[in-house]
Amino acid sequence: MHSEASGASTSSTSAKKKPITIITIGMAGAGKSTFVQRINSYLHSQNTPPYILNLDPAVTNVPFEANIDIRDTINYHEVMKQYNLGPNGGILTALNLFTTKFDQVLDLVEKRSESVDYVILDTPGQIEIFTWSASGAIITDAIASSLPAVVAYIIDTPRTTAPATFMSNMLYACSILYKTRLPFILVFNKTDVQPHDFALEWMHDFEEFQTALATHSGTRDAEGEPTYMNSLMNSMSLVLDEFYKNLKAVGVSSMTGAGVKEFFEAVDVSREEYEKDYLPELERARAQREKSLQDAKQDSMDRLMKDLTVDRQRNPAAFTNDKWDPEEEEEEEEEEEVDDDSDMNIIDRNEESWPGQYIDVTRARRREENINWPRPG
Ligand SMILES: Nc1nc2c(ncn2[C@@H]2O[C@H](COP(=O)(O)OP(=O)(O)O)[C@@H](O)[C@H]2O)c(=O)[nH]1
Numbered sequence: 405m406h407s408e409a410s411g412a413s414t415s416s417t418s419a420k421k422k423p424i425t426i427i428t429i430g431m432a433g434a435g436k437s438t439f440v441q442r443i444n445s446y447l448h449s450q451n452t453p454p455y456i457l458n459l460d461p462a463v464t465n466v467p468f469e470a471n472i473d474i475r476d477t478i479n480y481h482e483v484m485k486q487y488n489l490g491p492n493g494g495i496l497t498a499l500n501l502f503t504t505k506f507d508q509v510l511d512l513v514e515k516r517s518e519s520v521d522y523v524i525l526d527t528p529g530q531i532e533i534f535t536w537s538a539s540g541a542i543i544t545d546a547i548a549s550s551l552p553a554v555v556a557y558i559i560d561t562p563r564t565t566a567p568a569t570f571m572s573n574m575l576y577a578c579s580i581l582y583k584t585r586l587p588f589i590l591v592f593n594k595t596d597v598q599p600h601d602f603a604l605e606w607m608h609d610f611e612e613f614q615t616a617l618a619t620h621s622g623t624r625d626a627e628g629e630p631t632y633m634n635s636l637m638n639s640m641s642l643v644l645d646e647f648y649k650n651l652k653a654v655g656v657s658s659m660t661g662a663g664v665k666e667f668f669e670a671v672d673v674s675r676e677e678y679e680k681d682y683l684p685e686l687e688r689a690r691a692q693r694e695k696s697l698q699d700a701k702q703d704s705m706d707r708l709m710k711d712l713t714v715d716r717q718r719n720p721a722a723f724t725n726d727k728w729d730p731e732e733e734e735e736e737e738e739e740e741e742v743d744d745d746s747d748m749n750i751i752d753r754n755e756e757s758w759p760g761q762y763i764d765v766t767r768a769r770r771r772e773e774n775i776n777w778p779r780p781g
């Protein structure tokens with residue numbers, strides 16, 4: 405339906421493609437910042453320097469030069485002090501404060517969109533702060549509604565070799581995918597320490613995962629029966645199978661630079677996905693919002709016009725005189741000004757008074773002042 409509109413805005417051949425935003429998300433220590441540094445230097449070597457945003461207010465040294473740094477606008481230590489917060493609340497509040505200025509950030513990014521191909525976002529160390537906070541969602545949505553965007557979910561590969569850890573990490577990734585609905589790349593980092601082929605096997609074939617689960621210690625109870633946790637993970641691996649089909653996985657080493665080229669190939673595919681799936685959905689949602697707003701306006705207008713018709717039918721005589729008279733305009737304005745000062749009750753003079761109608765008792769009393777009440781006794 406809206407494909408024509410979206411096609412026109414995204415695939416115009418002469419204009420430069422919009423930059424794609426890479427949103428890095430991952431557990432603390434997974435290597436997000438190191439990864440951003442690595443892809444930054446890769447892009448520099450390709451003569452396409454990116455535009456980088458650091459959204460981690462608590463980081464002491466970033467290994468890259470950010471174009472926009474949350475730390476330039478918000479002093480995290482000052483926030484903790486002023487609002488009497490611990491580290492987590494401090495980061496969250498700093499991010500919230502920064503989000504209130506995010507329209508300015510977007511303006512700056514958009515100004516550069518002619519000259520850059522990639523915008524990169526580094527997020528706070530602790531994953532929940534970005535993924536489950538309102539400001540994280542606002543930032544993600546704001547970016548994705550103005551530029552193509554992809555989530556790079558960074559995984560600490562050496563730390564996910566245990567089936568249970570692997571599964572919880574994948575469930576986390578899954579929840580982020582369904583929350584953002586953006587194209588998604590699983591980035592198995594630190595492959596210099598631990599190759600990621602085991603992960604690919606488990607994702608490709610859930611029976612492999614189930615075998616690994618069965619042989620891993622702690623998956624059987626004292627009687628040799630599979631533990632509850634084990635059965636649960638067995639069934640969940642079937643659910644995740646569907647999720648794995650929707651995403652791309654690459655192995656990289658932010659230390660050595662291995663796999664970075666493959667990562668950018670996945671980014672190219674993600675751009676197509678964004679244009680094919682996300683953008684039409686975004687435009688559909690926008691059109692829907694626009695339409696419901698329009699419908700609400702139309703509905704109010706219809707009801708207003710109906711009221712007017714009913715009123716005219718009730719008082720045809722009043723209606724014939726109820727015309728705009730340009731001559732009267734000035735006088736009326738003066739009258740209105742006087743009226744504004746008095747506190748007035750809106751009443752319809754043609755209506756009978758109804759039970760519960762507000763009557764100005766003070767005025768009624770004044771009229772009754774000379775009534776002689778019979779004295780008691
Ligand atoms: N061996 C190895 N270490 C890495 C790699 N990437 C990151 N690290 C290390 O992992 C730790 C956490 O990295 P950092 O980028 O700060 O993680 P962040 O909290 O996700 O931003 C640091 O000590 C990095 O040196 C990698 O590819 N290989």
Ligand SMILES: [Mg+2]
Pocket residue numbers: 436437438460463527528529
């Ligand atoms: Mg970091």
